[in-house]
Amino acid sequence: MAEPRTEPRTDLHSLADVREAAAAVLSDRARAFINGGAADETTLDDNDAAWARLALAPRVLTGVTEPDTRVTLLGRRRPHPIVIAPTAFAGLVHPDGDGGIARAAADMDTVMCVSTFASTPAAELADRVPELSRWFQLYVFTDRGVTRELIASAEHHGYEALVLTVDRPVLGVRERERRVGVRVDPTHNALGSPVPVDTSTRVDASLTWSDLERFAADTELPVLVKGILTAHDARLAAEHGAAGVIVSNHGGRQLDTTLSGADALPEVADAVGAELDLLVDGGIRRGTDVVKALALGARAVLVGRPLLWGLGIDGSAGARLVLELLLEELQIAMTLTGAASIAQLDPGVVRPAPWNR
Ligand SMILES: Cc1cc2nc3c(=O)[nH]c(=O)nc-3n(C[C@H](O)[C@H](O)[C@H](O)COP(=O)(O)O)c2cc1C
Numbered sequence: 001m002a003e004p005r006t007e008p009r010t011d012l013h014s015l016a017d018v019r020e021a022a023a024a025v026l027s028d029r030a031r032a033f034i035n036g037g038a039a040d041e042t043t044l045d046d047n048d049a050a051w052a053r054l055a056l057a058p059r060v061l062t063g064v065t066e067p068d069t070r071v072t073l074l075g076r077r078r079p080h081p082i083v084i085a086p087t088a089f090a091g092l093v094h095p096d097g098d099g100g101i102a103r104a105a106a107d108m109d110t111v112m113c114v115s116t117f118a119s120t121p122a123a124e125l126a127d128r129v130p131e132l133s134r135w136f137q138l139y140v141f142t143d144r145g146v147t148r149e150l151i152a153s154a155e156h157h158g159y160e161a162l163v164l165t166v167d168r169p170v171l172g173v174r175e176r177e178r179r180v181g182v183r184v185d186p187t188h189n190a191l192g193s194p195v196p197v198d199t200s201t202r203v204d205a206s207l208t209w210s211d212l213e214r215f216a217a218d219t220e221l222p223v224l225v226k227g228i229l230t231a232h233d234a235r236l237a238a239e240h241g242a243a244g245v246i247v248s249n250h251g252g253r254q255l256d257t258t259l260s261g262a263d264a265l266p267e268v269a270d271a272v273g274a275e276l277d278l279l280v281d282g283g284i285r286r287g288t289d290v291v292k293a294l295a296l297g298a299r300a301v302l303v304g305r306p307l308l309w310g311l312g313i314d315g316s317a318g319a320r321l322v323l324e325l326l327l328e329e330l331q332i333a334m335t336l337t338g339a340a341s342i343a344q345l346d347p348g349v350v351r352p353a354p355w356n357r
Helices: 015-025 028-035 042-052 097-107 122-128 144-156 175-180 209-218 231-239 261-272 287-295 305-337
Strands: 054-056 071-073 076-078 082-084 111-114 134-138 162-165 223-228 244-247 277-281 300-303 350-352
Touching: 015 028, 015 305, 028 175, 028 305, 042 054, 042 261, 042 287, 054 287, 082 305, 097 111, 097 122, 097 305, 122 134, 122 144, 134 144, 162 209, 209 223, 209 231, 223 231, 231 244, 231 261, 244 261, 261 277, 261 287, 287 300, 287 305, 300 305
Parallel strands: 082 111, 082 300, 111 134, 134 162, 162 223, 223 244, 244 277, 277 300
Antiparallel strands: 054 350, 071 076
């Protein structure tokens, strides 16, 4: 294990700074694995750009001093609307791996969504950081016995929701990974967990809506469907027992040239915003991005790569720095937008940006 730094870094002032610092210390493989996307990376790039295509329309003289960032997610009050996205094989990035992210998440009272392919098995993570608010991200394997075991273990170990990822029946065309030969070393896999080591061949590509219905009926936990980009599929998720959907293109790593989360969110919010908990991810890098997502109908956002950058530079302290920067920016953005609470962030707060014409 890396020695924890005694002093937190004071030279990093934004998630972009953290990204740059991480680029300098990560191996070529780790960098390609984290930062890469699918094919021409059109969607990967657009995930960031799409939030910048929205302009904010602030209200002034509202008297807001300390905005209330609390939200209700899956029926529970949370101090803020930021959730850590599930990311596989954090052990590639830093020896602290998922444990480092979990420690930061617990310190910042942030929900962490733990990947099926976490380097530390979800059960072990729960034992190591019991105070962590945690959701379990589920990939369904062709061996349904393994899947049932994973769900039972998540239920038993205090996971509060299942996040069923539906946009990865097969792996996308990951050229950056192919170029540098990213392979997942079995020691980075969840040793001791029931997850098969040859993971990519075992994910069940034949999953359908009726499978979702069965999972939702068989578990006490609320099920969020991750990887929805259309109103049509969001309605189907609602009809088949989902408690919520995550509007996501998997960080641009799966099907290239899909819509960004920012652009897909409004139609999904129109379709199911009143019935389901709606979350969005992809390219959230600023407090203003969070404000825009919430204004367009999301209850919360997920953040993926920045936690891995932070982990890469400084283990748990780096992951924590990322959460601190984003939460501070959110507070400032809400104050400057004139929103006393999340409920006051409505679609009137955003406009198409003139610099995009
Ligand atoms: C290195 C890496 C690994 C990922 N692994 C998973 C995973 O195991 N399960 C999953 O549902 N999504 C996975 N994702 C997608 C993220 O959960 C999330 O949708 C995406 O990264 C959000 O975009 P952002 O990185 O721009 O914040 C992964 C993303 C990255 C960058």
